[in-house]
Amino acid sequence: xxxxxxxxxxxIKTRGQHVTLRCSPISGHKSVSWYQQVLGQGPQFIFQYYxxxxxxxxxxxxxxSARQFPNYSSELNVNALLLGDSALYxxxxxxxxxxxxxxxxxxxxx
Amino acid sequence: xxxxxxxxxxQHVQEGEDFTTYCNSSxxxxxxxxxxxxxxxxxxxxxxxxxxxxxxxxxxxxFQFGEAKKNSSLHITATQTTDVGxxxxxxxxxxxxxxxxxxxxxxxxxxxx
Numbered sequence: 403x404x405x406x407x408x409x410x411x412x413x414i415k416t417r418g419q420h421v422t423l424r425c426s427p428i429s430g431h432k433s434v435s436w437y438q439q440v441l442g443q444g445p446q447f448i449f450q451y452y453x454x455x456x457x458x459x460x461x462x463x464x465x466x467s468a469r470q471f472p473n474y475s476s477e478l479n480v481n482a483l484l485l486g487d488s489a490l491y492x493x494x495x496x497x498x499x500x501x502x503x504x505x506x507x508x509x510x511x512x
Numbered sequence: 513x514x515x516x517x518x519x520x521x522x523q524h525v526q527e528g529e530d531f532t533t534y535c536n537s538s539x540x541x542x543x544x545x546x547x548x549x550x551x552x553x554x555x556x557x558x559x560x561x562x563x564x565x566x567x568x569x570x571x572x573x574x575f576q577f578g579e580a581k582k583n584s585s586l587h588i589t590a591t592q593t594t595d596v597g598x599x600x601x602x603x604x605x606x607x608x609x610x611x612x613x614x615x616x617x618x619x620x621x622x623x624x625x
Binding site: 435437442443444445446447450458460490492499500501502503504505506 | 518547553554555556557560600614615616617
C-alpha cells in the first residue's frame, strides 16, 4: 500500500505569491491534517479535515486555507506569501491510533 | 496558550549509554504521542499513550505517561547509532481523540560510535 504522498517535494516562490500544496492520504483514511515545521522546531498544527469538513484549525492567519475532496485528498493554500512562510509543510493521514506523515513539501519564499 | 515543553533540546551520548527525553504540558492531555524524525526526513509515529500512569515498551524504548497526564518520558537503553534523530512528543488537548496535537520542540539525539 502506498503511504501518504505529497506534491510538490520542493517549491521556490517569491513574497506575495500564492502556493497550493497537495496531499493524498493512505487509502481508506478519511482524516487529513496539515502541519508547518520550521527548521529546528516541532511541527505546528494548521488544519484538520475529516470527511471533507474542517475539524480543527491552528493559530495561523487567514492567508492559510485548505480543503478536502471527495476522494479524501487535500490541498493547502497559502496566499500573499511571506518570508516567514518558508518551512516544511507536512500532511498527515490518520488511522485508528496512528498518524502517518507524508514526506512533506519544502517551501522556500524569497 | 497551551504548550508542550520538551527537554533537553540536545543530547550527545556515547554508543551504549542510555538516553531520556522529557515532555511537560501546562494542561491535562487526553493522550500523548511520540515521534522520531531522522535528519532530512519526516516524523515517524512511535507510540501513543492514553491512560494515566501508562508504561509501554518497544524493545530498548520505554515510554511513560504521568499520573496527572501532564508529563511523559521516553527512555532508550543502550543507544545505538541507528537511534540518531530528533524525538518529538505531541500532546492531544481535550476532545478525546479529536483534539489538536501540540508538538514539543524535540530533543535532538546524537550518538558517538
